[in-house]
Amino acid sequence: MNAKVEELDPIVFERGGTRLTRSQVEAFGREIDALREEIMNDLGEEDARYIRRLVKTQKGMELAGRGLLFLGILPPAWLAGTALLSVSKILENMEIGHNVMHAQWDWLNDPALDSSTYDWDNTCPAEQWKHSHNYMHHTFTNVVGKDRDVGYGIMRLSDDQPWNPLYLAQPVYNWVLAALFQWGVAFHDLEYEKLLKGEKSRAEYRTQRRKIMKKVRKQVLKDYLLFPALAGPFFPLVFAGNLSANLVRNLWAYMIIFCGHFTEHAEMFTEQDIIDESRGQWYLRQLLGSSNLEGGPLFHIMSGNLSHQIEHHLFPDMPSNRYAQAAPRVRAIAERYGLHYNTGRLGRQFGTVLKRIHRLALPGRRRANSAPM
């Protein structure tokens, strides 16, 4: 009798003591779909006002920041200018650029906020970002060997990645990556390791590198030559301000992004796991592979709403201002199915990321079963 039931409705998910049958996973998927449908159908003028106001605020802050840096000879002006420019770069990259390129605002039908034409204030060309991030990372989230965001080809962040002695240094070069994060992101899609393995042609690699360098040149020219030069004798002050703003943005983006998938309980998957994966199973993987950050409304905006990483991964093209509304509903659905909803304050979550980085620098696995109960 039991065997027969199992045959009709086999267990397709088993992790951390939770077992779900095929029909349960499908029901879970339908609930997530229904939530998506409900929120997407409700989009309207309020949402449009939100993003347009945000773009205005960001552009205004950038102008003010760059303006104040010209008066950088006065320390308070330098500090305020650098702070404003840092915040504006964070907002543009995270809450505007990243989300616009996810097509969250395509429904506005506004060419200024269209995913196919938008480019962000960052060294990574939009086209390559959309490939490595929207496609590779969001489709194959946390699948070791497929999702290159698992370690970015240079770090060991999953037990399933084979260890090698270079990883012993990752607690150190982790911070180098953090400080140079936009550069890491820019060269990420080049997939240098694939070139070495012969999986990528030299010609393709060169074309891609040329495109990246073209964007890099423009970005460097703007922040490190033209704006400083316009300041005349205060060249070094503007240069330092711009460098600091890019650094602040790099560190902040790095921290938020690493908390998205590498916290203690964020789960990793193998290529075996995703064979014939259904939509419900895909949702499950997004939920279990992502982790949220708790905080106030301003914190969520400053994190580009990646503090709602789980919701972002379930609904990558839902306008980010709606994630806060979706979060408690997703959490309730997850709990009903006995699934872990990974969330916590920034300090705690980032602490577990650092723990993972240090532990996996050494050979061996973190522990036999990493899922919480």
Next chain:
Amino acid sequence: MHLETRFDTTGWMRRLGKALATPFDPEDYLALFDARYSAREIRARVHRVRRESDRAVTLELAPNRLWKPHKAGQHVLVGVDMGGVRRQRCFSLSSAPTDPRPTITVKQHGTGGVSDHLVNHCREGDLLTLSPASGDFVMPEPAPERILFLTAGSGVTPVHSIVKSLLASNYGGHLIWAHFERSYDQWLLGEGLRGLALDERLDFRLVLTGDTPRPGDLAGRLDEHWLTEQVPDGASRTLFTCGPQGFLDTVIDWHQRCGRAPLFHERFQSTPVSGGDGGTVRFARSGGDIQAQGTQSLLEAAEAAGLRPQHGCRMGICHTCKCRVTRGRVRDLRSGASLELANQEIRICMHGADGDVELDI
């Protein structure tokens, strides 16, 4: 709708501005001060709203510098944000190219679309977007000696532009214009037309199909009898006509049998696309078409036709396959919703044809 930037791109000021604003345009920052600034699209402020009747308005527009003067008779796609979403609809420009500001004249339809929004909610100071003017319903050079205009309803708008600019030039020929209208309160641009009619080169006749005509106007309906009676030399005049479908059919039919001079016509409604599951998918840029099943995604249809459109996840997540539908009806394969599209982008991996579709690939 990407336009050449308004500056001389080799100008060093322009290049410096671009370099300082990269990856954006200087206009993206200037827009903080005047929302019309854009390097991408023509944005216009509504300068004045003139009420034509309780169901129609003429909007006087103040566009940004990307706007290039139109040729009389051409139309524009006008975009307006409704519920946050930019919606577009085509309107003939009713102004002459020499007028200080371009105008469109809009009649309410009662369907809740762009026209209704413009008539009922548009205020001075509102922002609209415009496409560059386009269309072939324009006067050939040099203008023919004798011309006949036949219009009905909203068909008055492009012809108003044509006639006004002809009369403003040193045109030495003769124009006859018969405009058909059900009632006086629906007549658009009436005041302007009465003004134009004072010119000796124009013989203007308003023909009422419903109301009792006032002195000087006529009553009647457009048919062959009316034409031979009222415009004896009509068949030998170059003919410009614009109006509703049935009206156009009558005029074109008459011209085919009797006309001895060229015909220019402008259609407002396109013929409706066929409904139902599946349909013909045409590929505007690569040429060719294919018969698609209703359950087949447009991406699959394109691949079946031998094309290799960009794509990624094939499940609606990554938006790599986004592609412009020039026009047609598609079905969202996930929700089953059917959508009529014109010049909008969709993910072709998760939409199928629901009637005839034209893709910009």
